[in-house]
Amino acid sequence: MRGRPKPGAYDTTMTQTIPDTDWAAHLQRVHTHRDQNAFAALFAHFAPRVKGFLIRSGASEPLAEECTQEVMATVWHKAHLFDGSRAGVSTWIFTIARNKRIDALRKQRRPEPEEVTWGPEEEPDQTDVLALQQDTRKLAIALAQLPEKQRILIERAYFADLSHSEIAEETGLPLGTIKSRIRLALERLRHAMQ
Amino acid sequence: MGQINHHLSDQLLIGYAAGALPEAFNLVVATHISLCDECRARLGSFETVGGCLLDSGPAASVASDALVNTLKLIAEGPKEPPKVSRNRAGNVFPTPLHDYAGSDLSAVRWRPMGGGVRQARLATSGAATARLLYIPGGTHIPDHGHRGTEMTLVLQGAFRDETDRFGRGDIEIADQQMQHTPVAEPGAACICLAATDAPLKFNSLIPRIAQPFLRI
Incomplete structure (x- = not known):
């Protein structure tokens, strides 16, 4: 199927x-x-x-x-x-x-x-639909290419239903590290989308 | 609609997109986005991240009769009636607030907090709390610091604090480090939607004693 x-x-x-x-x-x-x-x-x-x-x-x-x-x-x-x-x-x-x-x-x-x-x-508008599909594809590629440490934190934020401080508790990483890795990940994604 | 200068942080937008925020914060985020096209667009990007993760994420095999059962569910018809969320033009309350505070200002049951300031707690589940604040023009909100995160969204009027001016649609996000003394601008009362994940800590003695009683 x-x-x-x-x-x-x-x-x-x-x-x-x-x-x-x-x-x-x-x-x-x-x-x-x-x-x-x-x-x-x-x-x-x-x-x-x-x-x-x-x-x-x-x-x-x-x-x-x-x-x-x-x-x-x-x-x-x-x-x-x-x-x-x-x-x-x-x-x-x-x-x-x-x-x-x-x-x-x-x-x-x-x-x-x-x-x-x-x-x-x-x-x-089909032009908008197409543009959005292309952007989504670009974003998927950029996500797949994130350094593993950053990608894991993004996945946790979305999938594990955890706040940043809960991720900190769970991973033992300092909150500041988590925030800066997520920020770096977002910067990479933004750069990829330009 | 005036210009909105103070927006949601990436952290809050991701939390909302991921569904990881407490209900009181979701309410403030949804209300701000109702007024702010920029944050609505940013939310769209963060939801797309969720879509990409779903698409590339781990799959779990479904029961062999899952499709048949789903088609049966479909035949039963939609569970929830479709929501009609049209709002009256010029209403101070965007639609997300209607389920919590009533359809407009006249429905709010205020409680006095002293000095003309009034508040109304809104029922939300989870650790964070939400309330509406009514601050007469020119009035100080008691000086307070924060133990958790506090979000304050202006719905009517404006306030100023040490950092800037906040008008309709603007959102101030304060954390532990922040000490501030917001003052409502002279003129119409300032009405805000506020949410916090910890009780506020007031710096003068009287409000601190009053705090547990006023359920701030």
């Missing part, structure tokens, strides 16, 4: 570094045609990653399984809200999984920013 890398509909500059299926087109088919095959492809790629994320965040196996299915059901129900000019599919699914984690693991409400209105049901 795992989709082989294939060029997306609007994608003319495939990098060879990162195989990239056009998930936005899959999501579009889920939205417009209730296409179960497109959903199954999204599921095969993202469900194991969402489950891995939840387990690394401290969820038990059964809870992670249950939450993953709920996250993927939300992906179906909210497919019409996806806007490829504002976020990539992996980013959008990450935010849904993150919110599920806050809800199910921390039992907290999640205040969300006020929606921005872009005018009456505007179709996203």
Whole structure:
């Protein structure tokens, strides 16, 4: 079921570094045609990653399984809200999984920013969609190329659900070191995005 | 909307993107982002980092009937009704505050703190606390230092402290080292949303004694 890398509909500059299926087109088919095959492809790629994320965040196996299915059901129900000019599919699914984690693991409400209105049901500009996909790919490459010490701290900040001081406690590294490594990592990412 | 000069730190934006902040801090971050396009865009970048990590991160195999079960879940329909978060133009409260403080200022139940200053605690879970502050124009907020991190977001009016001026949308982030004496600008009352992960420590005796009683 795992989709082989294939060029997306609007994608003319495939990098060879990162195989990239056009998930936005899959999501579009889920939205417009209730296409179960497109959903199954999204599921095969993202469900194991969402489950891995939840387990690394401290969820038990059964809870992670249950939450993953709920996250993927939300992906179906909210497919019409996806806007490829504002976020990539992996980013959008990450935010849904993150919110599920806050809800199910921390039992907290999640205040969300006020929606921005872009005018009456505007179709996203495909140039913006393409630019965003390219930026996301660049960022993924830059992240993969971070020195290991920096990358691990970034991963911990996102996956382990830890504040900087909790990372300090867990790793035994001084808080100042953690902050400066994360800052260095961000500088590298910014440099790569220029 | 006036110019916003004081923004969220990378640390807070990553914490919000990662979902690692206490609820009270999330509330302040979401409220600031509702007013600040720059921080909204920066949040987008930090969420993209999360998306890339998800995409390249470790996968855990799902149950063999996971897809079938998910399709059953889908057939049951969405669990939560879609949120309509339209706000009235000119409302002092951006929408994230509505669930915590009511739909606008008139809904707030203030408690006096002395000197015309009023506060209203907002219910959030977790270690940090959030409250609204009402400071009459020209009034000092009692001199205080901080044991943890305190975020103060201006919703109406403005205040000044030793460092700068803070108007609507501006956020001040104070840590342990900071001693400051904010004063509301003369004129309309200054209304702020504040969150802290530790009780404030006041430097004069009276407020310190009063602190546990006032639940500051």
